Amino acid sequence: MRVKLKDIEFSSPILTASGTYGYGHEVRDMADVNQWGGIITKSVTRHPREGNPPPRIAETRSGMINSIGLANLGVEKYCNEIIPSLNELQTKVIINIAGSAMKDYLETMEMLESKNGKHVGYEINISCPNVKEGGIEFGVNCEMTEQLTIEMRKRTDKLLIMKLSPNVTRIEDIAQAAESGGADAVSAINTVVGMAIDVKTRRPKLNTAFGGLSGPAIKPIAIANVHKVFKAVNIPIIGIGGIATAKDVVEFLLAGATMVQIGTMNYQNPNLGIQLKGELSEYYSQNEIEKTEDLIGKVEYHSN
């Protein structure tokens, strides 16, 4: 089950996805958080954000749409109130950062770096579809992605992961920009732009009309994006999107992911990532797979 990203060893390839597991401590009474391969925290921004007005989540068939809008405490409070509790976790912690301008991202990272927390890395959200200023401007532009990655790289020796959006024409180009900027890994995907309408009121179900679709409904989109990225870059990929079973994890690994994240399904079962670790281990022994690396990118097909 052990996997390495850069020089960091994770006890399992299964991580929590940002925004779906708080900062780890909220679920302590329901799950043994330390059994996850690692925790990726909710996006933190330079300044506190209220997020979008409600309603900002709606259930859909096989998933949900959200327009939370990066509600968070802001990095100052995060450093004082969240980092101490993250330091108590036994599992690996990766801090997710979002921003609207280069300066925001850089200042946020500098403040986090100055804290000497136990966290092993950063996931940079350049793909939030729910706010104009959610970094998506970076995530749809190769030059901006590369430039942001270069600047972030200068400021940390910790693991640097750029989180990609599926809401682009060619995700592989953005992944290559992150790679040439010095990212250690990319994660894919963030949510897919979606909309739902209440037919009685004829009003959108979300206050912002559009939101980000997540959950099992997006898994095939995520698998396709992970595989496109796998064919384009040499750095590891963390696959995200609709994972609900151990077979889903295997599918992501075969498509080219080295690790995975679980998001929406945590709302149904905050122990899912821990259970899947056990099921994955069983799958490995039943199928004579010695280690995770033996599956990565091993999808077999005849390309035309």
Ligand SMILES: Cc1cc2nc3c(=O)[nH]c(=O)nc-3n(C[C@H](O)[C@H](O)[C@H](O)COP(=O)(O)O)c2cc1C
């Ligand atoms: C309610 C909610 C809040 C989210 N907040 C964030 C966030 O703050 N930062 C981020 O990078 N991704 C955020 N995401 C996206 C998830 O991390 C993940 O990329 C996406 O939901 C796809 O995975 P899933 O289908 O397993 O949920 C959020 C997703 C949901 C459902």
